[in-house]
Amino acid sequence: MLENEKYTGSVKLLDSVNKENYYLLKNNQEPIISEETFKKYKKKRKREVTL
Numbered sequence: 001m002l003e004n005e006k007y008t009g010s011v012k013l014l015d016s017v018n019k020e021n022y023y024l025l026k027n028n029q030e031p032i033i034s035e036e037t038f039k040k041y042k043k044k045r046k047r048e049v050t051l
Contacts, residue, residue, distance in 0.1 A: 002041040007032040 005012060005024075009031035015021040 002033065002038060003045070005038060008035045008038045010035075 006029075009027050009029050011025045011028045013023045013025065015023070
């Protein structure tokens with residue numbers, strides 16, 4: 001659950017012309033977790049994976 005930014009209320013949309021670019025829409029929906037919690041989890045998870 002904590003690996004998807006949609007739970008912070010943000011949505012990532014790919015550019016239909018250039019598939020490498022994307023748009024991040026913040027506050028698109030009611031967040032389930034805070035963006036701060038999401039960032040802390042990503043940082044901790046990245047550390048665990050590199051061990």
